[in-house]
Amino acid sequence: MKAALMYGPNDIRIEETEKPKCPQDGLIIKIMSVGLCGSDIRNLTTDSRKGNYPFIYGHEIVGYVDETGPDQTKYKVGDRLFLFPGTYCMECDECISGHSENCSNKEVSSLAGTGGFAQYVAVKGEKIRRGGIYEIPEDVSFDAASLGEPLTSVFACLENVKVGYPDTLVIIGAGPIGCFMAQLAKFRGAQKVIMLDLNDSRLEMAKKFGVDITVNSSKEDPIEAVKKLTDGKGADKVISATPVNATQTQSIHMVKKGGLVVFFGGVPKGSMTELDCNLIHYNNIWIKGHFGASYSQSKRAFQLAISPTFPTEKFITHILPLDKINEGIKLTRTGEAIKVVLHPWDE
Incomplete structure (x- = not known):
């Protein structure tokens, strides 16, 4: 064969x-x-x-x-x-x-x-x-x-973290998984889906899948952009769907107090993600890893x-x-x- x-x-x-x-x-x-x-x-x-x-x-x-x-x-x-x-x-x-x-x-x-x-x-x-x-x-x-x-894994993730009405959801990564997430989030009733990526062509394609707003992180500060788009509060939920530690670091700065961050994308084995633990602590931020x-x-x-x-x-x-x-x-x-x-x- x-x-x-x-x-x-x-x-x-x-x-x-x-x-x-x-x-x-x-x-x-x-x-x-x-x-x-x-x-x-x-x-x-x-x-x-x-x-x-x-x-x-x-x-x-x-x-x-x-x-x-x-x-x-x-x-x-x-x-x-x-x-x-x-x-x-x-x-x-x-x-x-x-x-x-x-x-x-x-x-x-x-x-x-x-x-x-x-x-x-x-x-x-x-x-x-x-x-x-x-x-x-x-x-x-x-x-x-x-x-x-x-x-399958996207379906499970959004179900497990209860994405739905009236969530504002940030998805970091406009690859296939990010686009699946956007489409399913809309199926589940999310009111606003914000997609972040470095690639303009991917961001443009992502609009076909229910994405309401796109942000190119290489052209503007993604944290400031998300804050501006959410009246300074941050998103209800943020999903880091890239194989990059930096997006995990950024994600906790984009979520609202009491919000939920999901680490979906696997990063290089042995690598470490730097997190502002005081921000997590005082803002009551929940972090969940998702696999399978x-x-x-x-x-x-x-x-x-x-x-x-x-x-x-x-x-x-x-x-x-x-x-x-x-x-x-x-x-x-x-x-x-x-x-x-x-x-x-x-x-």
Whole structure:
């Protein structure tokens, strides 16, 4: 099969490699669409595997069942499936406490994490039994269904922090995740969405997704801009959706007294964020980290992604063959693309 193999930072090669073998109690998915995620780009452009290469990334996977093992009875060849990458044991302390996204059973949580930048991927029987595989209706495109995964964590975040009427919400980062956040915030009833970024073209595209006001942080002080736009009070909620420590530092200066700040974007491992703790203390600011989603949230996010009310066509700006994955990375990093979807079978 054809696959995009990573051999090191920024070294992604399209090669022929062995098709995975079908597990006795599992199946093989023929991948029809796979989204290019910001975390994929971060992994592909850094030494994410610490020298353990080659490796196939890609986790926004949708396709057909191509083959089933003799002991697998739930799905049949031809079924159209969405493969949620998270898998939870529902037995560890984290799962039982309601935070299954932090499942501590590493063997279970890694069952379906990656391997999507290829023409086929194997799914173990244990993944099928644990859950997180959803059937795609015949009238829904694979491209639309692939948005179910990136939408999941955004859906969970906004639900967990109760974004809704009459919130003024600041989103830092006008990438794909920031645009998903803006659209969902409007669905949930937020009254004003302010988007901050350094890239004018991204900010312009963000206006398509319910953003009311954009601020280019390279041209004006973002903290002063937010204060001015909120009559000096600050926003009800601020979400830092970038992989940058500086935006986390700025975020607590943009929120109102008693407001909520969410650190959504992962920053470089080992890096430290400088915070004004007196400001946090005396202004009663709450800070929440967000990662992942529960099974319930993943299923509802998938249902939203494939519903006619969700504007899939506005989010997917580029559809490319897998061979052009490096072009997709460049388009995303420069801000020309909101969401890139790759087709492993296109030439």
